[in-house]
Amino acid sequence: MSITPIIDGQLDEAALDQQLQTLIADVLGLDPAQAAAFDADSGLFGHLPELDSMAVAGLLTEMEDRLGIVIEDDDVDGEMLETYGGLRAFARAKLDPLQPPLDPL
Amino acid sequence: MSFTWNIPALGGGIAGEELLVSFDRQRQSRLLILPAWFDEANKLRRFTVEVMRRLDSAGIDSFLPDLPGCNESLTPLADQTLEGWRKAADIAAASFAATHVLAIRASALLAPASLPGWHYAAQSGPKLLRGMVRARTIAAREAGISETSDELLAIGRSEGLTLSGWHLGAAMIAALETAEPTLAPGRHGIAQSELAGPGLWLRAEPAEDAAQADALGAIIIEALA
Incomplete structure:
Protein backbone atom coordinates (compact mmCIF):
# COMPACT_ATOMS: atom_id res chain seq x y z
CA MET A 1 0.00 0.00 0.00
CA SER A 2 1.68 3.18 -1.07
CA ILE A 3 0.70 6.35 0.71
CA THR A 4 1.81 9.64 -0.79
CA PRO A 5 2.36 12.20 1.93
CA ILE A 6 0.21 15.29 1.64
CA ILE A 7 2.00 18.52 2.38
CA ASP A 8 -0.20 21.49 3.28
CA GLY A 9 -3.19 20.00 1.46
CA GLN A 10 -1.28 19.93 -1.82
CA LEU A 11 -1.56 16.84 -3.94
CA ASP A 12 -0.72 17.12 -7.58
CA GLU A 13 -2.94 15.58 -10.22
CA ALA A 14 -0.77 12.54 -10.87
CA ALA A 15 -0.46 11.82 -7.15
CA LEU A 16 -4.23 12.12 -6.69
CA ASP A 17 -4.80 9.70 -9.57
CA GLN A 18 -2.36 7.27 -8.04
CA GLN A 19 -4.02 7.49 -4.61
CA LEU A 20 -7.51 6.96 -5.98
CA GLN A 21 -6.55 4.20 -8.38
CA THR A 22 -4.63 2.33 -5.68
CA LEU A 23 -7.60 2.70 -3.36
CA ILE A 24 -10.06 1.31 -5.92
CA ALA A 25 -7.67 -1.54 -6.70
CA ASP A 26 -7.38 -2.31 -2.97
CA VAL A 27 -11.13 -2.36 -2.47
CA LEU A 28 -12.01 -4.31 -5.60
CA GLY A 29 -8.97 -6.54 -5.64
CA LEU A 30 -7.99 -5.34 -9.10
CA ASP A 31 -4.59 -5.62 -10.64
CA PRO A 32 -2.94 -2.19 -10.10
CA ALA A 33 -2.35 -1.93 -13.85
CA GLN A 34 -6.06 -2.36 -14.51
CA ALA A 35 -6.94 0.42 -12.04
CA ALA A 36 -4.21 2.64 -13.50
CA ALA A 37 -6.05 2.44 -16.83
CA PHE A 38 -9.19 4.11 -15.40
CA ASP A 39 -10.15 7.29 -17.19
CA ALA A 40 -12.77 9.94 -16.41
CA ASP A 41 -15.55 7.91 -18.10
CA SER A 42 -14.77 4.57 -16.45
CA GLY A 43 -17.94 3.41 -14.69
CA LEU A 44 -17.89 2.70 -10.94
CA PHE A 45 -21.08 2.35 -8.86
CA GLY A 46 -23.66 0.45 -10.88
CA HIS A 47 -21.01 -0.73 -13.33
CA LEU A 48 -18.79 -2.86 -11.12
CA PRO A 49 -20.78 -5.64 -9.43
CA GLU A 50 -18.42 -5.81 -6.44
CA LEU A 51 -19.09 -2.18 -5.58
CA ASP A 52 -22.21 -2.53 -3.41
CA SER A 53 -23.24 -0.11 -0.66
CA MET A 54 -20.98 -1.78 1.91
CA ALA A 55 -18.00 -1.54 -0.44
CA VAL A 56 -18.80 2.08 -1.27
CA ALA A 57 -18.88 2.87 2.45
CA GLY A 58 -15.48 1.21 2.86
CA LEU A 59 -14.12 3.11 -0.13
CA LEU A 60 -15.29 6.49 1.22
CA THR A 61 -13.98 5.80 4.73
CA GLU A 62 -10.61 4.80 3.29
CA MET A 63 -10.59 7.96 1.12
CA GLU A 64 -11.07 10.01 4.30
CA ASP A 65 -8.11 8.28 5.93
CA ARG A 66 -5.72 8.37 3.00
CA LEU A 67 -6.54 11.87 1.70
CA GLY A 68 -7.18 13.45 5.10
CA ILE A 69 -10.65 14.68 4.12
CA VAL A 70 -14.07 14.44 5.77
CA ILE A 71 -16.99 13.22 3.66
CA GLU A 72 -20.46 14.22 4.88
CA ASP A 73 -23.73 12.39 4.16
CA ASP A 74 -24.83 15.14 1.79
CA ASP A 75 -21.63 14.86 -0.24
CA VAL A 76 -22.49 11.36 -1.37
CA ASP A 77 -24.57 11.36 -4.53
CA GLY A 78 -24.93 9.33 -7.67
CA GLU A 79 -22.79 11.66 -9.74
CA MET A 80 -19.66 11.38 -7.60
CA LEU A 81 -19.88 7.60 -7.55
CA GLU A 82 -20.94 6.89 -11.11
CA THR A 83 -17.62 7.37 -12.85
CA TYR A 84 -13.97 7.58 -11.96
CA GLY A 85 -13.99 11.18 -13.24
CA GLY A 86 -16.82 12.04 -10.82
CA LEU A 87 -14.98 10.56 -7.85
CA ARG A 88 -11.81 12.33 -8.84
CA ALA A 89 -13.53 15.71 -9.21
CA PHE A 90 -15.11 15.20 -5.79
CA ALA A 91 -11.76 14.39 -4.16
CA ARG A 92 -10.16 17.39 -5.86
CA ALA A 93 -12.88 19.72 -4.55
CA LYS A 94 -12.42 18.34 -1.02
CA LEU A 95 -8.68 18.87 -1.22
CA ASP A 96 -9.02 22.40 -2.60
CA PRO A 97 -6.88 24.64 -0.42
CA LEU A 98 -9.59 27.36 -0.53
CA GLN A 99 -11.67 25.16 1.75
CA PRO A 100 -11.24 25.56 5.53
CA PRO A 101 -8.15 23.68 6.72
CA LEU A 102 -8.74 20.28 8.28
CA ASP A 103 -7.49 19.20 11.66
CA PRO A 104 -4.18 17.39 11.37
CA LEU A 105 -4.58 13.61 11.63
CA MET B 1 -9.29 -27.94 16.02
CA SER B 124 -11.45 2.67 16.76
CA GLY B 125 -15.11 2.49 17.76
CA PRO B 126 -16.04 5.78 16.03
CA LYS B 127 -14.44 4.70 12.73
CA LEU B 128 -16.14 1.32 12.86
CA LEU B 129 -19.52 2.96 13.44
CA ARG B 130 -18.90 5.59 10.77
CA GLY B 131 -18.30 2.95 8.11
CA MET B 132 -21.33 0.87 9.12
CA VAL B 133 -23.68 3.85 9.41
CA ARG B 134 -22.47 5.13 6.06
CA ALA B 135 -23.20 1.77 4.40
CA ARG B 136 -26.73 2.02 5.76
CA THR B 137 -27.33 5.60 4.57
CA ILE B 138 -26.03 4.74 1.09
CA ALA B 139 -28.23 1.64 0.87
CA ALA B 140 -31.22 3.68 2.10
CA ARG B 141 -30.62 6.33 -0.52
CA GLU B 142 -30.58 3.68 -3.25
CA ALA B 143 -33.95 2.52 -1.94
CA GLY B 144 -35.28 6.09 -2.03
CA ILE B 145 -35.35 6.48 1.77
CA SER B 146 -33.70 9.50 3.39
CA GLU B 147 -31.71 8.76 6.53
CA THR B 148 -28.85 10.80 7.97
CA SER B 149 -25.95 9.52 10.05
CA ASP B 150 -26.86 11.87 12.91
CA GLU B 151 -30.47 10.68 13.00
CA LEU B 152 -29.42 7.05 12.88
CA LEU B 153 -26.90 7.43 15.68
CA ALA B 154 -29.48 9.23 17.85
CA ILE B 155 -31.87 6.29 17.35
CA GLY B 156 -29.01 3.87 17.92
CA ARG B 157 -28.09 5.46 21.24
CA SER B 158 -31.63 5.13 22.59
CA GLU B 159 -33.02 2.00 20.91
CA GLY B 160 -30.19 0.20 19.18
CA LEU B 161 -29.77 -0.06 15.42
CA THR B 162 -29.41 -2.63 12.66
CA LEU B 163 -26.32 -1.85 10.60
CA SER B 164 -25.46 -3.96 7.55
CA GLY B 165 -27.61 -6.72 9.01
CA TRP B 166 -26.02 -6.63 12.47
CA HIS B 167 -28.41 -5.64 15.24
CA LEU B 168 -26.44 -3.65 17.80
CA GLY B 169 -27.94 -2.69 21.15
CA ALA B 170 -28.11 0.88 22.45
CA ALA B 171 -25.38 0.29 25.06
CA MET B 172 -23.01 -1.13 22.44
CA ILE B 173 -23.53 1.83 20.09
CA ALA B 174 -23.14 4.40 22.86
CA ALA B 175 -19.93 2.75 24.08
CA LEU B 176 -18.45 2.47 20.57
CA GLU B 177 -18.95 6.18 19.93
CA THR B 178 -16.04 6.98 22.23
CA ALA B 179 -14.06 3.71 22.34
CA GLU B 180 -10.40 4.15 21.36
Whole structure:
Protein backbone atom coordinates (compact mmCIF):
# COMPACT_ATOMS: atom_id res chain seq x y z
CA MET A 1 0.00 0.00 0.00
CA SER A 2 1.68 3.18 -1.07
CA ILE A 3 0.70 6.35 0.71
CA THR A 4 1.81 9.64 -0.79
CA PRO A 5 2.36 12.20 1.93
CA ILE A 6 0.21 15.29 1.64
CA ILE A 7 2.00 18.52 2.38
CA ASP A 8 -0.20 21.49 3.28
CA GLY A 9 -3.19 20.00 1.46
CA GLN A 10 -1.28 19.93 -1.82
CA LEU A 11 -1.56 16.84 -3.94
CA ASP A 12 -0.72 17.12 -7.58
CA GLU A 13 -2.94 15.58 -10.22
CA ALA A 14 -0.77 12.54 -10.87
CA ALA A 15 -0.46 11.82 -7.15
CA LEU A 16 -4.23 12.12 -6.69
CA ASP A 17 -4.80 9.70 -9.57
CA GLN A 18 -2.36 7.27 -8.04
CA GLN A 19 -4.02 7.49 -4.61
CA LEU A 20 -7.51 6.96 -5.98
CA GLN A 21 -6.55 4.20 -8.38
CA THR A 22 -4.63 2.33 -5.68
CA LEU A 23 -7.60 2.70 -3.36
CA ILE A 24 -10.06 1.31 -5.92
CA ALA A 25 -7.67 -1.54 -6.70
CA ASP A 26 -7.38 -2.31 -2.97
CA VAL A 27 -11.13 -2.36 -2.47
CA LEU A 28 -12.01 -4.31 -5.60
CA GLY A 29 -8.97 -6.54 -5.64
CA LEU A 30 -7.99 -5.34 -9.10
CA ASP A 31 -4.59 -5.62 -10.64
CA PRO A 32 -2.94 -2.19 -10.10
CA ALA A 33 -2.35 -1.93 -13.85
CA GLN A 34 -6.06 -2.36 -14.51
CA ALA A 35 -6.94 0.42 -12.04
CA ALA A 36 -4.21 2.64 -13.50
CA ALA A 37 -6.05 2.44 -16.83
CA PHE A 38 -9.19 4.11 -15.40
CA ASP A 39 -10.15 7.29 -17.19
CA ALA A 40 -12.77 9.94 -16.41
CA ASP A 41 -15.55 7.91 -18.10
CA SER A 42 -14.77 4.57 -16.45
CA GLY A 43 -17.94 3.41 -14.69
CA LEU A 44 -17.89 2.70 -10.94
CA PHE A 45 -21.08 2.35 -8.86
CA GLY A 46 -23.66 0.45 -10.88
CA HIS A 47 -21.01 -0.73 -13.33
CA LEU A 48 -18.79 -2.86 -11.12
CA PRO A 49 -20.78 -5.64 -9.43
CA GLU A 50 -18.42 -5.81 -6.44
CA LEU A 51 -19.09 -2.18 -5.58
CA ASP A 52 -22.21 -2.53 -3.41
CA SER A 53 -23.24 -0.11 -0.66
CA MET A 54 -20.98 -1.78 1.91
CA ALA A 55 -18.00 -1.54 -0.44
CA VAL A 56 -18.80 2.08 -1.27
CA ALA A 57 -18.88 2.87 2.45
CA GLY A 58 -15.48 1.21 2.86
CA LEU A 59 -14.12 3.11 -0.13
CA LEU A 60 -15.29 6.49 1.22
CA THR A 61 -13.98 5.80 4.73
CA GLU A 62 -10.61 4.80 3.29
CA MET A 63 -10.59 7.96 1.12
CA GLU A 64 -11.07 10.01 4.30
CA ASP A 65 -8.11 8.28 5.93
CA ARG A 66 -5.72 8.37 3.00
CA LEU A 67 -6.54 11.87 1.70
CA GLY A 68 -7.18 13.45 5.10
CA ILE A 69 -10.65 14.68 4.12
CA VAL A 70 -14.07 14.44 5.77
CA ILE A 71 -16.99 13.22 3.66
CA GLU A 72 -20.46 14.22 4.88
CA ASP A 73 -23.73 12.39 4.16
CA ASP A 74 -24.83 15.14 1.79
CA ASP A 75 -21.63 14.86 -0.24
CA VAL A 76 -22.49 11.36 -1.37
CA ASP A 77 -24.57 11.36 -4.53
CA GLY A 78 -24.93 9.33 -7.67
CA GLU A 79 -22.79 11.66 -9.74
CA MET A 80 -19.66 11.38 -7.60
CA LEU A 81 -19.88 7.60 -7.55
CA GLU A 82 -20.94 6.89 -11.11
CA THR A 83 -17.62 7.37 -12.85
CA TYR A 84 -13.97 7.58 -11.96
CA GLY A 85 -13.99 11.18 -13.24
CA GLY A 86 -16.82 12.04 -10.82
CA LEU A 87 -14.98 10.56 -7.85
CA ARG A 88 -11.81 12.33 -8.84
CA ALA A 89 -13.53 15.71 -9.21
CA PHE A 90 -15.11 15.20 -5.79
CA ALA A 91 -11.76 14.39 -4.16
CA ARG A 92 -10.16 17.39 -5.86
CA ALA A 93 -12.88 19.72 -4.55
CA LYS A 94 -12.42 18.34 -1.02
CA LEU A 95 -8.68 18.87 -1.22
CA ASP A 96 -9.02 22.40 -2.60
CA PRO A 97 -6.88 24.64 -0.42
CA LEU A 98 -9.59 27.36 -0.53
CA GLN A 99 -11.67 25.16 1.75
CA PRO A 100 -11.24 25.56 5.53
CA PRO A 101 -8.15 23.68 6.72
CA LEU A 102 -8.74 20.28 8.28
CA ASP A 103 -7.49 19.20 11.66
CA PRO A 104 -4.18 17.39 11.37
CA LEU A 105 -4.58 13.61 11.63
CA MET B 1 -9.29 -27.94 16.02
CA SER B 2 -12.90 -26.78 16.56
CA PHE B 3 -14.11 -26.82 20.14
CA THR B 4 -16.34 -24.79 22.41
CA TRP B 5 -15.50 -22.57 25.33
CA ASN B 6 -17.74 -21.67 28.23
CA ILE B 7 -18.65 -18.38 29.78
CA PRO B 8 -19.29 -18.97 33.49
CA ALA B 9 -22.47 -17.63 35.09
CA LEU B 10 -22.29 -15.41 38.14
CA GLY B 11 -22.46 -17.70 41.16
CA GLY B 12 -21.38 -20.83 39.29
CA GLY B 13 -22.60 -22.87 36.37
CA ILE B 14 -22.30 -21.97 32.69
CA ALA B 15 -23.91 -18.87 31.19
CA GLY B 16 -22.99 -19.51 27.60
CA GLU B 17 -21.12 -21.78 25.22
CA GLU B 18 -19.27 -20.33 22.23
CA LEU B 19 -17.30 -21.78 19.36
CA LEU B 20 -13.51 -21.96 19.50
CA VAL B 21 -11.00 -22.71 16.76
CA SER B 22 -7.66 -23.65 18.24
CA PHE B 23 -4.31 -25.30 17.70
CA ASP B 24 -3.52 -26.52 21.21
CA ARG B 25 -0.56 -28.81 21.74
CA GLN B 26 0.24 -27.62 25.26
CA ARG B 27 3.18 -25.56 24.09
CA GLN B 28 4.84 -22.71 25.93
CA SER B 29 3.49 -19.82 23.86
CA ARG B 30 -0.29 -19.64 23.83
CA LEU B 31 -1.77 -16.84 21.74
CA LEU B 32 -5.32 -15.61 22.23
CA ILE B 33 -6.59 -14.21 18.92
CA LEU B 34 -9.52 -11.80 19.12
CA PRO B 35 -11.23 -11.61 15.72
CA ALA B 36 -12.27 -8.69 13.54
CA TRP B 37 -15.92 -7.74 13.93
CA PHE B 38 -19.08 -8.01 11.84
CA ASP B 39 -18.55 -7.72 8.10
CA GLU B 40 -14.79 -7.56 8.58
CA ALA B 41 -14.94 -10.84 10.52
CA ASN B 42 -16.11 -12.64 7.40
CA LYS B 43 -13.53 -10.99 5.19
CA LEU B 44 -10.65 -11.76 7.57
CA ARG B 45 -11.74 -15.20 8.81
CA ARG B 46 -9.72 -17.27 6.40
CA PHE B 47 -6.71 -14.97 6.71
CA THR B 48 -6.88 -15.28 10.51
CA VAL B 49 -6.94 -19.09 10.44
CA GLU B 50 -4.15 -19.09 7.84
CA VAL B 51 -2.01 -17.12 10.30
CA MET B 52 -2.89 -19.70 12.99
CA ARG B 53 -1.68 -22.54 10.75
CA ARG B 54 1.65 -20.78 10.35
CA LEU B 55 1.96 -20.26 14.10
CA ASP B 56 1.13 -23.93 14.68
CA SER B 57 3.91 -24.99 12.31
CA ALA B 58 6.30 -22.75 14.24
CA GLY B 59 5.40 -24.29 17.60
CA ILE B 60 2.95 -21.65 18.87
CA ASP B 61 -0.51 -22.57 20.19
CA SER B 62 -3.35 -20.24 19.21
CA PHE B 63 -6.98 -19.84 20.21
CA LEU B 64 -9.65 -18.02 18.23
CA PRO B 65 -12.87 -17.79 20.27
CA ASP B 66 -16.14 -16.50 18.84
CA LEU B 67 -17.42 -13.48 20.70
CA PRO B 68 -20.83 -13.94 22.33
CA GLY B 69 -23.61 -13.05 19.91
CA CYS B 70 -21.51 -13.76 16.79
CA ASN B 71 -21.62 -16.62 14.28
CA GLU B 72 -23.31 -19.70 15.78
CA SER B 73 -23.75 -18.14 19.23
CA LEU B 74 -27.02 -18.92 21.02
CA THR B 75 -26.94 -15.44 22.60
CA PRO B 76 -28.52 -12.54 20.65
CA LEU B 77 -26.05 -9.99 19.30
CA ALA B 78 -28.39 -7.15 20.29
CA ASP B 79 -27.83 -8.04 23.97
CA GLN B 80 -24.04 -7.69 23.77
CA THR B 81 -22.16 -4.74 25.23
CA LEU B 82 -18.59 -3.58 24.83
CA GLU B 83 -18.03 -4.23 28.52
CA GLY B 84 -19.51 -7.74 28.18
CA TRP B 85 -17.17 -8.52 25.29
CA ARG B 86 -14.22 -7.24 27.33
CA LYS B 87 -15.19 -9.62 30.12
CA ALA B 88 -15.56 -12.45 27.61
CA ALA B 89 -12.05 -11.73 26.31
CA ASP B 90 -10.68 -11.82 29.87
CA ILE B 91 -12.47 -15.11 30.56
CA ALA B 92 -11.17 -16.57 27.29
CA ALA B 93 -7.60 -15.52 28.16
CA ALA B 94 -7.86 -17.19 31.55
CA SER B 95 -9.53 -20.37 30.37
CA PHE B 96 -6.98 -20.97 27.59
CA ALA B 97 -4.07 -19.93 29.87
CA ALA B 98 -3.06 -17.46 27.14
CA THR B 99 0.43 -15.96 27.36
CA HIS B 100 -0.07 -13.38 24.58
CA VAL B 101 -2.86 -11.71 22.62
CA LEU B 102 -3.28 -10.79 18.96
CA ALA B 103 -6.22 -8.38 18.64
CA ILE B 104 -7.43 -7.86 15.08
CA ARG B 105 -9.02 -4.55 13.99
CA ALA B 106 -11.79 -3.45 16.41
CA SER B 107 -10.92 -6.25 18.84
CA ALA B 108 -8.07 -3.98 19.95
CA LEU B 109 -10.87 -2.47 22.06
CA LEU B 110 -11.18 -5.77 23.95
CA ALA B 111 -7.62 -7.05 24.46
CA PRO B 112 -7.05 -8.03 28.12
CA ALA B 113 -4.75 -5.44 29.70
CA SER B 114 -2.67 -8.12 31.41
CA LEU B 115 -1.46 -9.80 28.21
CA PRO B 116 1.49 -8.70 26.08
CA GLY B 117 1.10 -9.02 22.34
CA TRP B 118 -0.10 -7.16 19.28
CA HIS B 119 -2.87 -5.05 17.80
CA TYR B 120 -3.15 -5.71 14.07
CA ALA B 121 -4.51 -2.70 12.11
CA ALA B 122 -6.44 -1.48 15.15
CA GLN B 123 -9.79 0.14 14.43
CA SER B 124 -11.45 2.67 16.76
CA GLY B 125 -15.11 2.49 17.76
CA PRO B 126 -16.04 5.78 16.03
CA LYS B 127 -14.44 4.70 12.73
CA LEU B 128 -16.14 1.32 12.86
CA LEU B 129 -19.52 2.96 13.44
CA ARG B 130 -18.90 5.59 10.77
CA GLY B 131 -18.30 2.95 8.11
CA MET B 132 -21.33 0.87 9.12
CA VAL B 133 -23.68 3.85 9.41
CA ARG B 134 -22.47 5.13 6.06
CA ALA B 135 -23.20 1.77 4.40
CA ARG B 136 -26.73 2.02 5.76
CA THR B 137 -27.33 5.60 4.57
CA ILE B 138 -26.03 4.74 1.09
CA ALA B 139 -28.23 1.64 0.87
CA ALA B 140 -31.22 3.68 2.10
CA ARG B 141 -30.62 6.33 -0.52
CA GLU B 142 -30.58 3.68 -3.25
CA ALA B 143 -33.95 2.52 -1.94
CA GLY B 144 -35.28 6.09 -2.03
CA ILE B 145 -35.35 6.48 1.77
CA SER B 146 -33.70 9.50 3.39
CA GLU B 147 -31.71 8.76 6.53
CA THR B 148 -28.85 10.80 7.97
CA SER B 149 -25.95 9.52 10.05
CA ASP B 150 -26.86 11.87 12.91
CA GLU B 151 -30.47 10.68 13.00
CA LEU B 152 -29.42 7.05 12.88
CA LEU B 153 -26.90 7.43 15.68
CA ALA B 154 -29.48 9.23 17.85
CA ILE B 155 -31.87 6.29 17.35
CA GLY B 156 -29.01 3.87 17.92
CA ARG B 157 -28.09 5.46 21.24
CA SER B 158 -31.63 5.13 22.59
CA GLU B 159 -33.02 2.00 20.91
CA GLY B 160 -30.19 0.20 19.18
CA LEU B 161 -29.77 -0.06 15.42
CA THR B 162 -29.41 -2.63 12.66
CA LEU B 163 -26.32 -1.85 10.60
CA SER B 164 -25.46 -3.96 7.55
CA GLY B 165 -27.61 -6.72 9.01
CA TRP B 166 -26.02 -6.63 12.47
CA HIS B 167 -28.41 -5.64 15.24
CA LEU B 168 -26.44 -3.65 17.80
CA GLY B 169 -27.94 -2.69 21.15
CA ALA B 170 -28.11 0.88 22.45
CA ALA B 171 -25.38 0.29 25.06
CA MET B 172 -23.01 -1.13 22.44
CA ILE B 173 -23.53 1.83 20.09
CA ALA B 174 -23.14 4.40 22.86
CA ALA B 175 -19.93 2.75 24.08
CA LEU B 176 -18.45 2.47 20.57
CA GLU B 177 -18.95 6.18 19.93
CA THR B 178 -16.04 6.98 22.23
CA ALA B 179 -14.06 3.71 22.34
CA GLU B 180 -10.40 4.15 21.36
CA PRO B 181 -7.86 1.33 21.47
CA THR B 182 -4.88 1.80 23.78
CA LEU B 183 -1.65 -0.15 23.68
CA ALA B 184 -1.16 -1.77 27.10
CA PRO B 185 2.43 -2.28 28.31
CA GLY B 186 4.13 -5.01 26.32
CA ARG B 187 1.83 -4.59 23.35
CA HIS B 188 2.82 -3.45 19.87
CA GLY B 189 0.79 -2.08 16.99
CA ILE B 190 1.19 -3.80 13.62
CA ALA B 191 0.26 -1.46 10.77
CA GLN B 192 -1.16 -2.82 7.54
CA SER B 193 1.84 -1.40 5.67
CA GLU B 194 4.07 -3.95 7.48
CA LEU B 195 2.21 -6.73 5.66
CA ALA B 196 3.04 -5.28 2.24
CA GLY B 197 -0.42 -5.39 0.73
CA PRO B 198 -3.88 -3.85 1.07
CA GLY B 199 -5.95 -4.86 4.10
CA LEU B 200 -8.23 -7.75 3.24
CA TRP B 201 -11.10 -6.15 5.20
CA LEU B 202 -11.20 -3.45 2.51
CA ARG B 203 -12.08 -5.93 -0.17
CA ALA B 204 -15.63 -6.02 -1.45
CA GLU B 205 -15.54 -9.82 -1.29
CA PRO B 206 -13.68 -12.22 1.02
CA ALA B 207 -10.23 -13.09 -0.29
CA GLU B 208 -6.95 -14.45 0.95
CA ASP B 209 -3.32 -13.50 0.62
CA ALA B 210 -0.68 -16.05 1.56
CA ALA B 211 2.11 -13.46 1.56
CA GLN B 212 0.26 -11.32 4.11
CA ALA B 213 -0.47 -14.33 6.33
CA ASP B 214 3.25 -15.20 6.12
CA ALA B 215 4.19 -11.63 7.07
CA LEU B 216 1.88 -11.38 10.09
CA GLY B 217 2.85 -14.87 11.24
CA ALA B 218 6.55 -14.02 10.90
CA ILE B 219 6.24 -10.91 13.10
CA ILE B 220 4.77 -13.02 15.92
CA ILE B 221 7.01 -16.04 15.40
CA GLU B 222 10.13 -13.86 15.46
CA ALA B 223 9.02 -12.08 18.64
CA LEU B 224 8.22 -15.32 20.46
CA ALA B 225 11.33 -17.21 19.30
